[in-house]
Amino acid sequence: MWEHILAGFLETMQPFNLFLAIAGLVGGIVIGALPGLTATMGVALMVPVTFAMDATSGLIMLGAIYSGAIYGGSNSAILINTPGTPSSVATTFDGWPMCKKGKADEALIGSLTASCIGGFIGTLFLLFVAAPMAKLALKFGAPEFFWLCIFGLSTIAAMSVNNVAKGLVSGALGLLVSTIGLDLALGVPRFTFGYYPLVGGIEVIPAMIGLFSFSQVIYLVASKQKFIADYNPSPGALSRVLRKFWTSCKVNLLRSSLIGTVVGILPGAGGEIASIISYNETKRWDKDPSRFGTGVIEGVAASESANNAVIGGALAPMLTLGIPGSAVAAVIMGGLLAHGIQPGFKIFESSGNLAYTFIVSLLVVNVLMFFIGLFLIKGTARVLNVPAAYIGVGIVALSVIGSYAIRNSMLDVAIMVIFGLIGHFGGRIGLDTGTMALGIILGPIIEENLSKSMSIAGAEGSVFSVFFTHPISLVLIIFTVFSVSAPALIAKWRLKSNAQGGGQNG
Template sequence: MMEFIGPAIGHLFEPLNILLMVAGLTGGIIVGALPGLTATMGVALMVPATFAMDATSGLIMLGAIYAGAIYGGSNSACLICTPGTPSSVATTFDGWPLCQAGRADIGLITSLLSSVFGGIVGTVFLLFLAAPLARFALQFGGPENFWLCIFGLSTIAVMSSGNMVKGLLSGAMGLLVSTVGIDPNVGVPRFTFGYYPLVQGIEVIPAMIGLFSFSQVLYLIGSYKPFIAEYRPAPGAFGQVVSALVGRCKVNLMRSSIIGTLVGMLPGAGGEIASIISYNEAKRWDKNPERYGTGVIEGVAASESANNAVIGGSLIPMLTLGIPGSAVAAVILGALLAKGIQPGFKVFTATGDLAYTFIMSQFAVNLLMIPIGLLLARIMTKLLSIRLTFVAIAIVVLSVIGSYAIRNSMLDVWIVIIFGFLGYFSGRVGLDTGAMALGIILGPMIEENLGKCVHLSKASGGSVINVFLESPIAILLIVLTLLSLATPFLLDWKRKRRDCGCDIAQPKEDSTHA
């Protein structure tokens, strides 16, 4: 390995590669910030451009777009409560309250630095632990993926600990929506009501645009505010965020980055699950979990460090096994195959120069993201000084264009509108749109892996329960799910003890005084 790292670092200082990293990052951040234009779309659109380059330069540019787009989704999540990519859904939970409080720069800088940290941690795992982690990923089959999705779904209990009934109802509504279309196990249409375009199901991205973007437009217009939010630039904001991340968020950042890396290397999981699980764990282990959702940087840090660590994780099985861990990794895999490069463990020896240059470029891309991200964030905060009417029109136009571009279908435009009103009225009655989005995202994965478990039980002649419980990983995930479900009750118990002055951590004289 060491004989390749020196030349790989040398390739990064070539003018063409520096230009490609800067251009890829800038374009990726812009694409990620626009609702509907996902990282997958941005990378896929640029694959043909790599045919005119050598394989190394092409991979460097695609990797830069990937990293930039995943981070870019946090900009719109913080500024207009619209996740630019599905993996930024959890970022809206605290990023948007920060913006409403006039601290948009704190939210943007936190998301930037957390994204950089998560990206670097994911790349470290890719560089040093690719082989053992790839073998670990191979142990995940239908039962393990099923329980991972259930564990992700159980975070609704923590997300909605203030009103669990409404949270569970919101999640159930999301799961119901995810069943529209063709049954993945028997191939029978469901809930299409004779309307043929619904056979293709409810696409996740238009649903997210409707729930978070279009509904936000309705909310902002109904508020009669002249601008989206008041913006009060904080002097020394960068230093404040660095101090907070290094001081009280370092454990949170590391935990979230590791979760993101591990989830990222599992095919089909993705940044949505990683960011929400990390947000849940950050809230679970915080001394004052009730702060989450009110605008704390810990929530933004957990989400963004996790979804950017997914990048390195998703590249681990792609490079070592030829199994992409995400849709973007699948596109990059296609670009590799088009260049005549077969992924596998031999890629680190036979084409070691290419593999290690690509990996080292991810370190460089994440470091370059700091100055480029700060510059673009400063430009994007100008959005807060534009009249709300113009911003609302722009959001609606981008939402319609972005949703239509996914499948070239008017159905997706109608989905945006319908889910926009659904999200707006759900928020008015206290339902949790985040829990609803989680149900829509995880529903198809749960159903698909449940079908695999049923088929495995039939093929082995055993019971479904045996299939669910035969793996140590599955049992571990079951235990984590039960702990996640019990967390709201533990938090409520802890809150009541603190309110009555009975907290065991409180000095005796304080308890007596209370």
């Protein structure tokens, strides 16, 4: 194995392969940063190009695009409060407040460093324990998935401590909207309001672009701000971030990377769920959860390390079982097959060189990404120096093209605008765009697995045993109950101890 790893490293270091890795990273970061262009799209666009190369070089480039795009999404999340890919939704929770406080450079460097660390750790898992990890994917059935998503949803309760009722309404509205379209169990059109094109459902990305960026533009022009946020680049940002990560974020980064890897393994759950769960867990285990959402780097670190760790996880079942753990992994598998390589447990023997080179190249890519990212951040942060009038209209134009790019449909552009209005005016009455986006993202997955679980329960004759007796489900249920009740309990406990301590802050 070690000789394979060494050979893979040398192969990656070939000038042509290094060039492909760098080009892939830059392209990926740009694609990821543009709202509406996803990692899946970026990788899919480049698969035909790899047909002309040998399989190893092609894979190195695809892996670099994948890593770059998932990281790139955080740039727009931080700078213009618009997640570039759905994986970065949770990055907006703290990244954007940091930017508003004038700490954009720290947020950007933090997200870059966390992405590289997360990606590296995820890949290490892929390198050493791919096969056992893949077996874990098989343990996750429909009921486990259902509970995993409910656990993800419990974030809502934690996110909106001061306003639980409206937070829940926002989440439920998002979930309800996500049920528009064909239902999965019977395949009949639902909630199309007599307008046939809605049968395709509300696509997550246009809705998300609307909720985050178009609503933001309305706010920006209405508030008469001159710039989106103050930007005071301070020379020591890099070393400050690194020191902070080393002293107080080690556990956070490890935990988030682990969550990202595990969620990545599961087919059907990707970066968006991993980053939400990691964000929530980091907040829960923090000494002072209330500071989350006000612009703390720990929040950015949790979300971004998790979504890049997903990559290693998603590739494990793809390589060893032929079951891709994410949409991007599925596209990469298409590329593998086109080169005549069959995935499976044998891949490490039959195509050992290729498999190890691919994995080792991902490690190299994550190191390269750090330096390329640092270089690019200098440019991207300049966005904040552009007057708000230009930025506002620029975001509208990008939102339009980004919404259109997903399905090439003007309907999606209209959906983007409508959700922008809902997001803005809903925000005025205390509804939360972040939780609504959570609902729209998680809704289809929850319903799919609920419906599958019900079908299974129908066959086995017991709803209870399907939902409440599987061990992984039980663990997730306990987590969920804890997650929902913890903020209230902690608040109550604080109140009590405050009262006993004579009103002093404990």
